Structure formats: C-alpha cells, structure tokens
Amino acid sequence: MNKHLSDELIDYAWGILTMQEKTNADAHLRECEACRAKLLQHQALVQKLAATVPALLPDAPPSVRGGWADVATRIPHLRTAPRRPGLPGFVAVGLAMSTAAMLLVAVMAKAWLYQPPLTATAFAASSTPVASATYTPERPTAVATPVSWMYVTSLQAPRPLPIAITAQP
Amino acid sequence: MDDSDLIQRCQSGDAHACADLYQRWCSSVYRLAYGILRQEQDAEEVTQDVFVYAISRLRNYDPDKAAFRTWLYTITISRSRNKLRRKWLPTVEISEWEESEIGDAERPPENWTELQAERVRVWEALGRLSPKLREAVVLRYFENLTYPEIGDILKCPIKTIQSRVRLAHAELKKWLVESG
Numbered sequence: 001m002n003k004h005l006s007d008e009l010i011d012y013a014w015g016i017l018t019m020q021e022k023t024n025a026d027a028h029l030r031e032c033e034a035c036r037a038k039l040l041q042h043q044a045l046v047q048k049l050a051a052t053v054p055a056l057l058p059d060a061p062p063s064v065r066g067g068w069a070d071v072a073t074r075i076p077h078l079r080t081a082p083r084r085p086g087l088p089g090f091v092a093v094g095l096a097m098s099t100a101a102m103l104l105v106a107v108m109a110k111a112w113l114y115q116p117p118l119t120a121t122a123f124a125a126s127s128t129p130v131a132s133a134t135y136t137p138e139r140p141t142a143v144a145t146p147v148s149w150m151y152v153t154s155l156q157a158p159r160p161l162p163i164a165i166t167a168q169p
Numbered sequence: 170m171d172d173s174d175l176i177q178r179c180q181s182g183d184a185h186a187c188a189d190l191y192q193r194w195c196s197s198v199y200r201l202a203y204g205i206l207r208q209e210q211d212a213e214e215v216t217q218d219v220f221v222y223a224i225s226r227l228r229n230y231d232p233d234k235a236a237f238r239t240w241l242y243t244i245t246i247s248r249s250r251n252k253l254r255r256k257w258l259p260t261v262e263i264s265e266w267e268e269s270e271i272g273d274a275e276r277p278p279e280n281w282t283e284l285q286a287e288r289v290r291v292w293e294a295l296g297r298l299s300p301k302l303r304e305a306v307v308l309r310y311f312e313n314l315t316y317p318e319i320g321d322i323l324k325c326p327i328k329t330i331q332s333r334v335r336l337a338h339a340e341l342k343k344w345l346v347e348s349g
Contacts, residue, residue, distance in 0.1 A: 007335060010334075010338050011331065011335065013338070014335075016331045016334065042342070045341065045342050045345065048287070048291065048345075049291065049310055052288055053306065053307065053310035053311060054311055056204070056288060056291065056292055056295070057201075057203055057204045057307070057311050058200070059196050059200065060199035060216065061199075061209065063213060064196070064199050064213050064216050065192070065195060067213075067216075067217060068188050070217060071191060071220045071224070072184065072187070072188070074217075075187075075224050075225050076225070077182060078182075078187060078224070
C-alpha cells in the first residue's frame with residue numbers, strides 16, 4: 001500500500017484533482033480504510049458548505065432591487081435622454097460624405113443642363129428687337145452644349161436701355 | 170432577450186436596457202458582495218457602485234475576452250475589497266443573525282432550530298477566514314462556479330485558487346469541529 005493521502009483527500013472532496021490524480025487516489029482508497037474515513041469527513045464538510053453557503057447569501061432586498069433610479073443618476077451618459085441606436089461612426093461619416101458628393105454632382109449637372117427660358121416679355125421693352133426675342137430655347141431634353149449656352153448669353157447682352165434717351169434742348 | 174442583446178443595447182446608450190440589465194443582475198451582485206462583506210448596508214453600497222462603474226464602462230466590455238458574469242463579478246470583488254480596506258468591519262452578533270430571515274421560508278419548522286444553528290456556525294467560520302480565502306469559498310458555492318471561472322474572476326492561476334480552497338477547507342474544518 002502507498003503512503004496515506006493527505007491534501008489529496010481535500011482536493012478530492014473539492015473536485016480539484018486531475019483525472020490522473022483521481023485515478024491514483026481511487027486506487028489507494030480502494031485499499032485504505034483510514035483514508036476512506038478521512039475522505040468522508042472532508043466530503044461531509046464540503047456538502048455542508050455547498051448546502052449552507054447559498055442559503056447564507058440572501059436575495060437583494062427591495063432597496064437594492066428598486067435602486068436603479070439612484071444608480072442611473074450617477075451615470076453621466078444616462079442623465080441625458082436615451083439615444084437611439086446609431087450607426088458606427090465610420091459608416092455615418094461615409095454616408096454623409098457620399099450624400100454630399102451626390103448632391104454636388106446633381107447641382108453641377110443641373111447648372112450644366114439648365115437653360116433659362118427667353119420669353120418675348122423679356123425683350124418687350126427693348127427698343128431694338130434682336131434675334132433672341134424670338135428665340136425659343138431648347139429644353140433640357142435636348143442635348144445642350146456650352147457653346148449653345150454661350151450663344152444664348154451673347155444674344156442676351158448687352159441689352160439696350162428700355163427708355164429712349166433724347167437730347168434736351 | 171439574452172444578455173448579449175441586452176448588452177449591445179446598453180452599449181448604444183439605451184437607458185431602458187440598462188435598467189433591465191440592472192434588474193437581471195443586481196441580486197447576484199448583492200449576494201456575492203454580501204458573502205464577502207457580511208453587512209447589508211455595505212453590500213448595498215457596493216452593488217450600486219458596481220453598476221455605476223459597469224454601465225459607465227460597458228462600451229469597453231468585450232464579450233470575446235470574458236463572459237459578462239465574469240466581468241461583473243470581477244468588478245464586484247474589486248469593489249468589495251476596496252470597501253474592506255476602507256473600514257474595519259464589526260463582526261455580526263449571533264443573536265442579531267438569528268433574528269434575520271435568511272432562507273427560512275422554505276424550511277420545515279421542525280428543522281428550523283438545528284438548521285439555523287448550523288448556519289450560524291458556518292457563517293461564523295466563514296467570517297474567520299481571511300478575505301481571499303473567503304472569496305474562493307463564496308465564489309465556489311454561491312453559484313457553483315468552476316475553478317477556471319473563479320480564476321478568471323480573481324485574476325489568479327487555477328493552482329492559486331485550489332491552494333486557497335485547500336487552506337480554507339482546513340481552517341473551516343478546524344473551527345467547525347471546535348464549535349461542535
């Protein structure tokens with residue numbers, strides 16, 4: 001028979017032993033009544049603790065269970081209104097930048113394609129009718145080019161003053 | 170809703186989710202703190218401190234590194250130790266403890282006296298342990314935590330935890346035998 005077990009019996013009772021250590025201890029315990037008796041004592045204490053300790057720890061009293069309001073007032077980011085779950089920062093920045101870029105492209109495209117209508121009333125006061133007075137600008141459905149836009153603007157200006165200037169005697 | 174969903178909502182600043190998280194865990198934190206501090210008022214203060222700290226820093230919590238329970242109990246142990254350092258804890262009078270209502274409701278009346286006396290002996294014996302040994306015993310049995318879990322909570326190697334359990338067992342056995 002091997003020498004008697006000592007700390008191994010405590011470890012055995014607490015379930016600390018490794019598989020190999022437990023196998024060796026079991027082999028000894030099968031042959032040693034004294035160690036079996038000691039093991040039973042250790043196991044009795046462990047069982048007593050297992051049964052008693054949870055009962056010694058009471059559930060939280062109502063003052064704790066209802067204490068969230070006190071806790072919340074001590075947490076800085078909960079003092080303000082709760083925020084809705086948001087996107088991660090990098091996603092939000094990316095979305096904002098892409099939206100801004102799309103808006104910029106849309107504004108530029110509109111400026112590129114848009115040709116202001118030239119109506120007859122715009123030139124009604126003109127003393128010298130020009131070709132543009134009867135010019136009907138192309139709508140954006142037509143392909144507009146910078147050349148046509150420059151052409152229109154060159155027809156629009158300079159315009160003569162709408163009043164007749166006469167020499168005073 | 171499981172803990173991970175609740176924690177994600179808390180991390181995004183949802184106050185209602187934080188309240189739910191508190192309700193879900195406050196009793197466990199209180200029981201652990203009470204097991205170490207052995208005073209209701211101190212355990213209550215520590216419970217509040219634990220949640221103020223935990224929810225304020227929840228955005229730093231990484232579920233890949235530790236289970237939420239482990240993280241929360243680590244904070245509880247740390248706060249309880251701080252509390253123990255700050256004040257000298259008076260021992261609980263047996264008469265005062267006997268008048269308390271700990272866990273009596275589910276016990277049959279005929280066993281009350283014997284059971285209560287046994288609990289008083291265990292409670293006193295636990296109180297005589299050093300805080301580190303008491304932490305190991307309380308963590309082992311208040312929620313049947315495993316040794317690796319206890320090691321994670323106490324930030325100790327498993328061998329250290331096992332050594333503390335062994336020492337605690339020897340001392341408890343001696344005192345409980347002495348007290349009858």
